[in-house]
Amino acid sequence: MAEEIFTTWDATDAKGRYVSRIPQYQIYCIIATMYARPILAPTLIDPQNPKTIQDKDLVILQPGEQFELAGIADPSFTLNFPRRGPYEVMLSYQFYPEHYVMVTGSKKADLLKRAAVISTTSKTFTLTLN
Secondary structure (H helix, E strand, C coil), X not given: CCCCCCEEEEEECCCCCECCECCEEEEEXXXXXXXXXXXXXXXXXXXXXXXXXXXXXXXXCCCCCCCCCCCCCCHHHCECCCCCEXXXXXXXXXXXXXXXXXXXXXXXXHHHHHCCCEEEECCCEEEEEC
16 A cells, blocks of 8 residues: 655755755565666555544644654655755645545544645755765
């Protein structure tokens, strides 16, 4: 089953040029031969076949509450920084509630149905590679 990619790192160099991405690969095997196929675009879950999630997978925030995303990979895992120097780095996050459905009997099912689409980008921060 496809997993939706919901966080994306972006960076620009000192001249404002975007840093290229390190290719991601899907590894598969046919008989005794392994193959690698590049993944050219982030996977999005088909809303016609939403992913079933558990109650623990959906965090509901009340006004004034915040939630820290844990386990986000270092930007160098996905971006190909070409040289030393300063970079302006930002993280984008997207959530599409129509791509998910709660398990049967979930107390959060109605909240997910009424949830808004979220698309946000962090403040830019400076990263200097020495």
